[in-house]
Amino acid sequence: MKDDEHWRDKLTPDEYWVCREKGTERPFTGEYWNTEEDGVYHCRCCGEPLFLSDSKFDAGCGWPSFFKPASDDVIEETPDYSHGMSRTEITCKQCGCHLGHVFTDGPQPTGLRYCVNSLSVKLDKK
DSSP: OOOHHHHHHHSOHHHHHHHTTOOOOOTTOSTTTTOOOOEEEEETTTOOEEEEGGGEEOOSSSSOEESSOSSTTSEEEEEEOGGGOOEEEEEETTTOOEEEEEESOOOTTTTOEEEEOGGGEEEEEO
16 A cells, blocks of 8 residues: 555645545536546556446436446445445545445446546546
């Protein structure tokens, strides 16, 4: 694991706040909330491939939403009871980058909605 100094040097202040301090960007403001381009969404911190564009859908929530990760071993899920809510936080399994949360109101085939901050990922366009 890298220390805070490493991440502060690598990330912008907003990226650091979301990725390392578990912040959340405002809905409908992130770079990728309405992007429809093909490609792979990588972890902004470590570059791990996290989501494929063919699993992205418009959930109407203002954040990029996916119904499944790129593979079964890239996302860590943790209970999150902050802000008086009961949610499941998702982080990059490789580096611990805060991505957002997963909910059970997504489309089939999984029924899941991985709600992700644009600042936590970077799209590698095809």
